[in-house]
Every structure is written in C-alpha cells, then in structure tokens.
Amino acid sequence: MDNNFLERYAKLIVKSGINIQKNQILVISSPIECAFFTRKIAEIAYKEGAKDVVINWGDELFSKIRFLNAPEEVFEEFPDWQKEFFLSYDKKGAAFLSISASDPEIMKDVDPERILKYTRTRSAALAEHRERMMSNKNVWSVISVPTKAWAKKVFPNLSEDEAVDKLWEYIFKAVRADKEDPVAAWEEHKNNLKNRMDFLNKNNFKYLKYKNSLGTDLKIELPQGHIWLGGSDYTPEGLEFIANIPTEEVFTLPKKNGVNGTVVSSMPLNENGSLVENFSLTFKDGKVVDFKAEKGYDTLKNIIETDEGSCYLGEVALVPYDSPISNLKTIFFNTLFDENASCHLALGNAYPVCIKGGENMSKEELEEKGVNSSFSHVDFMIGTEDLEIIGITSEGKEIPVFKNGNFAF
Numbered sequence: 001m002d003n004n005f006l007e008r009y010a011k012l013i014v015k016s017g018i019n020i021q022k023n024q025i026l027v028i029s030s031p032i033e034c035a036f037f038t039r040k041i042a043e044i045a046y047k048e049g050a051k052d053v054v055i056n057w058g059d060e061l062f063s064k065i066r067f068l069n070a071p072e073e074v075f076e077e078f079p080d081w082q083k084e085f086f087l088s089y090d091k092k093g094a095a096f097l098s099i100s101a102s103d104p105e106i107m108k109d110v111d112p113e114r115i116l117k118y119t120r121t122r123s124a125a126l127a128e129h130r131e132r133m134m135s136n137k138n139v140w141s142v143i144s145v146p147t148k149a150w151a152k153k154v155f156p157n158l159s160e161d162e163a164v165d166k167l168w169e170y171i172f173k174a175v176r177a178d179k180e181d182p183v184a185a186w187e188e189h190k191n192n193l194k195n196r197m198d199f200l201n202k203n204n205f206k207y208l209k210y211k212n213s214l215g216t217d218l219k220i221e222l223p224q225g226h227i228w229l230g231g232s233d234y235t236p237e238g239l240e241f242i243a244n245i246p247t248e249e250v251f252t253l254p255k256k257n258g259v260n261g262t263v264v265s266s267m268p269l270n271e272n273g274s275l276v277e278n279f280s281l282t283f284k285d286g287k288v289v290d291f292k293a294e295k296g297y298d299t300l301k302n303i304i305e306t307d308e309g310s311c312y313l314g315e316v317a318l319v320p321y322d323s324p325i326s327n328l329k330t331i332f333f334n335t336l337f338d339e340n341a342s343c344h345l346a347l348g349n350a351y352p353v354c355i356k357g358g359e360n361m362s363k364e365e366l367e368e369k370g371v372n373s374s375f376s377h378v379d380f381m382i383g384t385e386d387l388e389i390i391g392i393t394s395e396g397k398e399i400p401v402f403k404n405g406n407f408a409f
Contacts, residue, residue, distance in 0.1 A: 001168045009177035010037070014044045016183050017141040017242045018095045022049035025094040027086075029056040034099050034145040041097070054089065060106055060273065067110040067118075075118040078125035086129040095139040095241070103149035104333035107273030115272050116302040123306070123375030130375075135352050135359040136233050139241040144171060144336050153333050174246040174325045174337060186242070190231035196250045196318070199409050200228040203399060205391035208316065212387045214264040215280065220316055221258025223370040225356040228252045236359065248325060248340040251317035253350040255370035257286035259313050266342055267381035270333045274299040279380075281347075286312050286372075288347075303347060309374030315346035315354075321385050321405030335379050342383030343402070348374035 014020050026045045030038040035057075042053040066074070089096075107115060123130070133140045151163035158166060172178045179185040210218040230250035232242050262282045269276040276296030281288050281304075288311040293300045304311045319326070319342055326341040350372045352358035358366060363373060389402035400408035 001165055002172065005168075005172040005177045006037070006040070008179075008182050009172065009175060010040045010044050012175065012177060012182045012186065013041055013097070013141065013143055013245060014048055016186055017143065017245045018045075018097055018139055019239060019241045020045050020048050020050050020095060021239070023051040024049075025089060025092055026050050026053045026097060027056060027089050027094050028053065028097045028099070029058060030099040031058050031060060031101050031147065033147045034101055037145045038099065054094075056085070060102055064106055064110065064273075067107065067114050072114075072117075075114055076121055078121050083125045083129075086126060090129055090132050090138055093138065095141075096133065097140070098142045100142050100144045100334060100336045101147045101150055102270070102273055102334075103147070104153050104268075104270040104275055105273065106149065108275070110273075112274065112298040112302050115274070115299075116306065119272070119302075120306060120375065127375065130349070131352075134349060134377075136235050137359075139235060139239060141241060141243055141245060142336055143175075143245045144334060146171065150334065154330060170328055170330060170332075171337075173328065174340070176246075176324075193231035193247075193250055196407065197228045197230050200250065200252075200318075200391075200401075203391060203393060205399075205401075206394045207392040208401065209390045209392065210261075210263065210382070210387065212264075212384045214266060214384060216261075216263045216382060216384075216387070218259070218261035218263045218283070220313070221255040222252060222316070223255040223258075223355060225369065226252045227354050227356060229351075229354060233353070244336060244340070246325060246337065246340050248323045249317040249319045249344075251315055251351075251354070253354040253371060254313045254316050255286070256312050256350075256367075256372040257370065259283040259286045263345065263382050265380055265382060266384050267331055267338050268333060269296070269300075269378070269380045270335060271296075271299055271303060271378060275333070276300045276303075276380075283313075288312075303376065303378050306348070306376045307374055309372050310348045310376045310378075312347070312372045312374070313345055314348045314350035314372045314374065314377055315344075315379065317344045317346075317379075318389070318402070318407070319343050319383055320402075320407050321383055321387070326383075338381050339379045342381040343387060343389075344379050344381045344383065346377055346379045348372070348376035348378055 146167040151167040155163040176185040279293035282290040
C-alpha cells in the first residue's frame with residue numbers, strides 16, 4: 001500500500017466526494033475492519049472544518065452469528081434508536097459516507113429468508129432516510145477499502161497480505177488516487193461524463209434496445225421528462241458531491257411498465273454476502289415474469305420479491321467496456337466496482353432526481369410519471385464486449401448509442 005496514494009484517496013473522499021462544509025456533521029458507516037482508514041477520513045474531515053464526525057460501526061462476522069443463532073422475531077423488529085440515529089442527522093444536514101467492503105460469500109450458510117426478512121424490516125424503518133438520500137436532500141457517498149476476505153476472493157492465488165496490497169493498488173487506479181492531483185483528475189473526468197449526458201439528454205430517447213451474444217434482447221422505454229445524470233450530484237441548495245467513488249456511469253430511470261424482453265447477467269452479483277451467478281431476467285410490461293440462476297437462485301428470488309416494486313427496474317446505466325475499471329480485467333465481487341466496469345440495470349427504487357422536478361414530487365406524482373418505488377435498489381451487471389444499444393426517438397429515428405460494448409458517439 002502506497003501511503004501517498006492513501007492520503008490522496010482520503011482527501012479526495014472528503015473534499016470532492018462528500019465536499020464537507022464548515023460546521024457540517026459527517027456520519028460514516030464503516031466495517032470495523034476498515035477502522036484505520038475510517039479514522040484517517042475523520043481526521044481529514046475535522047481539518048477541513050467538519051463540526052463533528054460520527055461513526056456507525058458494522059461487524060459482518062457478528063451479523064453472521066446473529067443470522068445463524070438469533071430467534072426469528074429479532075428480524076421482524078428494528079430498534080427505534082437506530083431509526084432515530086439516521087433521521088436526527090438527516091435533519092441536521094449531515095453528510096453520509098458509507099464504506100462498502102464485505103466478504104462476498106460470508107452469508108452463504110445463512111437462510112436467505114432470514115436475510116430477506118431483515119432487509120424488509122430495516123428498509124421499511126429507514127424509508128424516509130433512504131428517500132432523502134435518493135433525492136439528494138443530504139450529501140452522500142459510497143467508497144470502498146480492502147478487507148482480507150474480500151481481497152482473497154478477488155485474488156485467490158495470492159497470500160492474504162499480497163491480495164490486500166493488490167486490491168489497494170487496483171482501488172487507487174480505479175479512483176484516480178494514483179494521479180498527481182486526483183481532485184483535478186476528477187474534474188476532467190466529470191467533464192467527459194457531462195459530454196455523454198449532454199448527447200443523451202439532447203436526443204431525448206423514447207426507447208433503448210439492447211442486444212448481445214449472451215442472450216440479452218431487451219427494450220426499455222424511458223419516461224417523458226427523464227434526465228441522464230452522472231459524475232457528480234447536487235443537493236437542492238446546489239452543493240456538489242460525488243455519490244459513488246469510483247464512478248464511470250451515466251444513468252437515468254426507465255418507465256416502470258415499459259420494459260420488455262430478456263436480459264442476461266455478465267458478472268456475479270454480491271447481495272448481502274451471497275453470490276448470484278449466471279442469471280437472467282425476463283420482463284413483460286416492466287415486471288419480472290421469469291428468472292433463472294446457475295448459483296444463488298433463492299437469493300435472486302428474494303431480491304425480486306422484496307416488495308411490490310422490487311420486480312420492476314429503477315435504473316438504467318451506461319458504462320463503456322473500454323473504461324479504467326473494466327480494463328483491469330478483474331471481477332471485484334463488489335457492486336461499487338463491478339457496476340462501474342459494466343453497463344448495468346437496477347431492480348427496485350428509482351432515483352427521483354432522474355425525472356424533471358422529481359425531487360419535489362410526492363410518491364403518487366412520481367408513480368403517475370412511471371417512476372418505480374421500492375424499499376430496495378439492487379444493481380446488476382449486463383455489459384459485454386459485443387453489447388449493442390440503439391436509441392429510438394419519439395419520431396422513430398434510430399441512433400446507435402453503443403457499438404461493440406462502447407459508446408458509439
């Protein structure tokens with residue numbers, strides 16, 4: 001691990017990712033294994049003017065013990081104090097940073113129904129907090145740090161220490177912390193993404209048609225007033241932040257009932273410590289009507305059946321096959337990285353900010369516009385080297401968007 005890169009990465013997170021403001025509170029949700037880096041972020045945040053830093057520690061090893069041994073009713077209740085923890089900091093205008101780093105298969109021996117029950121309970125309790133994040137009412141960002149179990153999954157032929165060092169090296173490359181001035185590098189990167197967004201927003205496509213040799217043959221309708229976003233986001237007050245570090249995508253939302261055809265996964269999906277591999281979904285009028293998986297079928301079933309909206313799509317994201325993370329030719333078993341190496345879709349909740357005026361609409365108004373609502377939001381990867389995407393305008397004009405896995409413009 002290069003300490004110079006480590007310092008640059010931490011500063012990038014605080015100054016560009018969170019864009020911490022003077023006297024603002026920073027809430028960090030972190031695995032205990034990432035404690036040393038979490039403390040470094042906290043130190044930099046204080047130096048940059050944060051009023052306070054609050055750390056919400058997580059322990060996946062204990063979580064596994066709990067899932068395996070606790071009585072069933074534990075997963076049907078969510079403590080009021082945990083709900084109040086998030087809501088109280090929401091109202092204080094806090095920024096929220098999440099460190100995504102888990103053992104991709106830690107929950108493989110846990111009954112998927114227990115995880116589903118907990119997911120539903122937690123999601124329902126934190127619905128207001130989640131809606132604030134997805135409407136950008138609070139600053140938020142997701143980043144990652146290597147852990148031993150995760151690194152060994154990515155690099156199984158290396159020793160534990162070598163695997164961790166290798167994963168650090170790849171993360172530094174992916175987040176541009178290996179550049180002399182990562183903040184400046186990100187400014188250039190955001191401008192490049194803006195050019196993609198401008199093209200897509202200018203053409204205002206009504207449909208996108210996807211095809212590749214894996215068997216994907218999918219038509220996605222985009223709602224009237226949809227907006228393509230990417231790179232950075234803004235709060236209603238105009239404060240800029242980067243929600244995902246790294247990010248290579250431009251994204252929007254589909255029309256809830258406007259998805260038809262079949263899509264095939266191109267990478268494994270790590271969902272709550274369980275892997276889903278080689279799966280496909282078939283849609284009719286927006287809804288998943290059939291699905292298959294070589295591995296993790298029950299986990300995929302629970303994702304789809306989380307609630308009424310989890311069987312519909314909530315996100316459409318475009319990522320070129322020839323991009324920094326994809327060119328590392330590595331499956332990370334971590335959605336934050338894998339989704340930024342591949343075009344992807346998401347089952348579940350849509351981002352209201354992806355439709356004109358959506359951040360100020362009620363749930364009913366969003367529904368009328370064709371915006372999906374769900375307690376969940378699960379990204380899965382579909383990009384391939386031969387992916388073709390055709391954009392169709394409301395006048396019926398067909399314009400190539402992707403050719404041979406990359407942007408055609």
